[in-house]
């Protein structure tokens with residue numbers, strides 16, 4: 001075949017030399033003025049094998065520092081509250097009924113402070129409102 005994709009001895013020598021030096025197919029393609037796939041095909045036909053080691057690529061990456069992770073946002077934690085018995089609950093106690101019983105076998109409320117305009121504390125309001133919204137969809 002006498003086509004433009006014929007490999008000259010010089011190009012083949014360059015390919016072998018660069019391949020052994022660890023150059024990538026794209027880099028070799030630039031040097032011998034062929035396509036990357038032509039270089040890959042030639043490497044395969046020549047049965048060249050690269051054991052391991054660094055592969056030089058067209059793009060030299062700078063050794064970059066690992067980005068330090070941003071500090072996690074500080075969550076506002078509600079003070080831990082004790083559940084209150086349904087009979088001991090005050091006006092300000094969250095009305096979310098827990099899956100617990102007091103020693104007398106009565107239901108227990110959450111006991112956290114209610115959010116203004118809501119029968120629940122922030123945690124339960126968030127939980128119930130989101131649940132209701134999801135349930136509607």
Ligand SMILES: [Zn+2]
Nearest residue numbers: 094110121124
């Ligand atoms: Zn609550």
